[in-house]
Amino acid sequence: MxxxxxxxxxxxxxxxxxxxxxxxxxxxxxxxxxxxxxxxxxxxxxxxxxxxxxxxxxxxxSIDNLLLVYAEHFFSVIEKSYPGLLATYKDPIEMISSIENHIHVEVRKIYPDAELPTFEVIEKTKDHLVMDYTSSRAMHHFGLGLMNKTFEHFNSTATIELEKIKEDGTQVRFVINRN
Ligand code: HEM
Missing domain, CATH: 1.10.260 (434 Repressor (Amino-terminal Domain))
Structure with a gap:
């Protein structure tokens, strides 16, 4: 890490x-x-x-709530450190659905040894996104905090539900609906 x-x-x-x-x-x-x-x-x-x-x-x-609050703080670090990466996007759903194929790809170029999760897009429309998170680190609430802040960054809000696919949290489905 x-x-x-x-x-x-x-x-x-x-x-x-x-x-x-x-x-x-x-x-x-x-x-x-x-x-x-x-x-x-x-x-x-x-x-x-x-x-x-x-x-x-x-x-x-709880650890989940600590990770949630921490991620909300970490988003401001991202805003300061990687403004160019955020400026690529105009829409939170576009941005969140591009973590796997763009954002974390760029992160990997900066930090070749980064330990990143995988996100698989299952469903995507203009206002709705279903994405599966997989990581041995079970930091899904860190992802949730970053997603909340991504919507805020674009002056938008969403309802985001988490469904555990694996009980230990190493695989979790995010169901995102723009409000
Ligand atoms: C981890 C960068 C956006 C989800 C990380 C780490 C970095 C990073 C540096 C730590 C890697 C390590 O410690 O080895 C970024 C940057 C972003 C971005 C620069 C935007 C420009 C997002 C977004 C999400 C996300 C929007 C939302 C889902 C995660 C998660 C982890 C992580 C869940 C924890 C590692 C794990 O679960 O295995 N990211 N990230 N990231 N990122 Fe991103």
Whole structure:
């Protein structure tokens, strides 16, 4: 997992819960990195999972909800860091249905070792999109947060439902309807 995901995560934790919480979740985790991340480095996903688990235990917020809020923050990082990529699109459904064949393809060119999910478009009309998410990392709520913000970015809103195809969340169907 890319360092930028860790550095932005710890910044958000510091913002919302304070530096003590950052110290607490780092010191209660077993981290090969010792909790020292650079945005261009690459670290094990298990480190993110431990940080999320400990933050969840300390705050009582579920990991899914933490990932949702984190993704909403991460979208602003994307807006700042990759304005050109977003400017390619005029419509949220066009953008979201292009993650697999365009956006993450570009991400892979920047970070060859990125660990990305796969998204398969099942149905697509002007106002409706059904897409299946697959990833061993089960970060579907991170996807949900990014999708919410994508609609907001285009001054639009949608109702997005998640249906688990696999109970462990490694395969999830997103049913998206523009409001
Ligand atoms: C992961 C970039 C848009 C879904 C990531 C990662 C990066 C990235 C850098 C982390 C890879 C790693 O840690 O190794 C971008 C950029 C985007 C974009 C630059 C737009 C310009 C989206 C959108 C979605 C999405 C709109 C919405 C569904 C995900 C998910 C992950 C991810 C769910 C977590 C990894 C996983 O589930 O396996 N993306 N992304 N991305 N991205 Fe994107």
């Amino acid at each position: 890319k360092g930028i995901v860790f550095t932005e995560f710890l910044e958000l934790v510091e913002d919302k819960f304070g530096l003590e919480m950052v110290d607490r979740i780092i010191s209660s985790s077993e981290l090969a990195s010792d909790g020292i991340y650079t945005s261009v480095g690459t670290y094990s996903f298990s480190e993110m999972l431990q940080l999320l688990q400990h933050l969840s235990e300390n705050t009582g917020i």
